[in-house]
Amino acid sequence: MQKNIILIGMPGAGKSTIGVILAKRIGFHFIDTDLLIQAQEKLRLQQIIDIRGLENFRQVEEQVLLDLHTEHSVIATGGSVVYGKNGLKKLGESGVLIYIHVPLLLLQQRIADMGQRGLVMSKGQSFQDLYQERTPLYEKFADITIFSAEQNAEQVAAQIERKLISLGNALPSESHANRE
Structure with missing residues (x-):
């Protein structure tokens, strides 16, 4: 059975973009849990957050993760996935959890319109507060951490692919044929 590759990290880290590129590189399916x-x-x-509140959103997110049955997939998760312990545990059992680490200042530059982004934040909480709250959780749950500050999405996907191959994770054999 092929394992899944699950991308975790802050909003703006590039999980969805990197996930699409990585899935193409290694011949996996791509799933975005936010979608x-x-x-x-x-x-x-x-809208879910505004209408139903943070707690309801987190419950919906966790249920979507618990209902997800896939293999041979790159899964880009929402930044708040680390709050749903059961959903995250299930994902971790289905594959390797990769934390895409991006420094706070770069994330702040990337997220211009936070109000429409669907950020799971408490009222009055700053993006910096959110970063400081979540970073230890991503680090705790990740099997692999990828530092991506000075790289574009293609380079990060290639770095993830190389890391997985070096660790002996089963990828299609053609995936590592002169890709860079």
């Missing part, structure tokens, strides 16, 4: 939530709820993430 699954939006399709199921028929609302944008920010």
Whole structure:
């Protein structure tokens, strides 16, 4: 059975973009859990948070993760995935958890319109507070941490691919043929 590759990290870390590129490179499926939530709820993430509240959003997110049955997939998760212990545990059992670490200042530059982003933040909480709260959780749950500050999405995907191969994770054999 092929394992999944699960990308975790802060909003703006590039999980979805990197995930698509990585999936193409290694011949895996690509799944974005934020899109699954939006399709199921028929609302944008920010609308779910605004209408139903943070706690409901987190419950919906965790249930989507618990209901996800896939293999041979790159899964880009929402930044708040680390709050749903059961959902995250299930994901971890299905594959390797990779934390895409991006420094706070770079994330702040990338996220211009936080209000429409669907950020799971408490009222009055700053993005810096959120970063400081979540970073230890990502580090705790990650099997692999990728530092991506000075790289574009293609370079990060290549770095993840090399790391997985070096650790002996089963990838399709053609995936590591002169890709850079």
